[in-house]
Amino acid sequence: CYRSRCGTPRQGGIVGGSLAVLRCARDLNPAAALEGFSAFSHCWVLYVFHENTNLPREGKTLARRQGQRKGRVPLWQGVCMKVAPPRCPGLRVGVLSCRTPHRPNPIGLSLARVVSVDCAAGEVVLAGLDVVDGTPCLDLKPYLPSYECVPEASVPSWVKASYEEPLMRVEWAPAASAELAALLRGPAAGPDDPGEERAARVDPRPFGSEEELRRALEGTLALDIRSPLQKKLHPNPAAAPGYADGGAEEAAPFFVGDLWFHELHVTYALLPVSPQPDAAPASVRVERVDPRPETPAEADGGLV
């Protein structure tokens, strides 16, 4: 129903070092449309929230409403007009009063840093984008700081509190660190491994190095990426006095989750930390790193 225009940014997060590749649809004439784009440091990305997960809930609401006032209102009236913001489980606000993807018109808006522009290929590398892989992009617009940077703008206290959420401490299990290195550089050569079998299975691009990719992954995990429901079911434990700072490897995880990042399937565990005044709320340890299976969209070049 929306004319898709540019395609396929990769997994992001509110992480400055996270990179996404945006591929313009070929029939857009990207070489002309992107002329001059690299002269801007930042841009807006308008995209479609194409993976909303509240459809079952909306269906129930609809069914109830159809019984109540059949024929009086359009089918989509009043469907989930209030949501609980992720970090404020007690609060309910209107969908227009927050940035939830569950909106009457599912259009997303994110600011990104322009890393590089390949006009001929129609590819733009963007940093800090919080979208999932395969998100259909509707538009790119340059960021105009003279009009769009308003330092005196104010937000309610519940938004301010969400800015101050402390970050988690990120660690790597030795096996996970070795798995990532092997995926990016190829496995270490054994005595009878021929050279051609040591090809890396994962390309770090658009990241410039393995280190940049690691930092972006760590930045994403440090945000505590659990859903509100997962946080409710697995709250951060009050740290027992026995947990010394840095002794997280002795503690048992209170939550294990996973994340698709870049071409990687990452398994992580949350571990309690000792009760220091400024301590992180928990520690997150990368447990495993597996390659992600190729999807048809990727094999096809990611065009929409």
Place this chain on the structure above:
Amino acid sequence: CYRSRCGTPRQGGIVGGSLAVLRCARDLNPAAALEGFSAFSHCWVLYVFHENTNLPREGKTLARRQGQRKGRVPLWQGVCMKVAPPRCPGLRVGVLSCRTPHRPNPIGLSLARVVSVDCAAGEVVLAGLDVVDGTPCLDLKPYLPSYECVPEASVPSWVKASYEEPLMRVEWAPAASAELAALLRGPAAGPDDPGEERAARVDPRPFGSEEELRRALEGTLALDIRSPLQKKLHPNPAAAPGYADGGAEEAAPFFVGDLWFHELHVTYALLPVSPQPDAAPASVRVERVDPRPETPAEADGGLV
């Protein structure tokens, strides 16, 4: 083709004091959707550029392309992918590298100040919005200065130069000033005018006073609202030595134009000014102010 969501802001301009009323479609359940919205000082407005004027030109381009490579590309390929920014007639940039309304997906994005919110009525008064009356609104999103205010963002020199465009000096012809006062307050009572015939024909709301409405109109005119073509046909004259500063009323206009603003049809004239170092490029004088005829959309409450 887009689900219209909120309706009908009024004429604006990049003018802080300009006000627009945004009316939510009634079937949106605005009372719920807007809950908490008034706690934000600024918001993004996503809307449809519904009055694009380049369709004839695009039609010509299309016809030419269809002859050239019939069937090889979608009908909309490469249609006007480069434009000349308004203040840079010599330059041509890609549509993704500027904020032109002539975009493959005609979605607009503007930042506005939240003036007031009436949840029950589903009406939001916004300041500084640069959209025309009747623009269909797709979404409202709160402005998050912690993520969206990036003072270090950089833009190319042609954008920087457009920030520094000097403003015009605005004056009122005495007759125009009296016409505006009569429209807002009703005509001055003659000896045999009954009271009920003195009703004002124009409501200043959402402006709080006649003075606020005047200032917003003056701010809009000071920007030199002529189209690039009008500017080319009627360039600012090199001021003759005889024009004294403040003596604009003696000079003949070099351009006369009009503007629909609020409920008003405004006729203005551009007059040359004397060649001072920091002088305005020209002077704009309000010549006439007429009431705007009511449109069906307004009579109907402005719902989309």
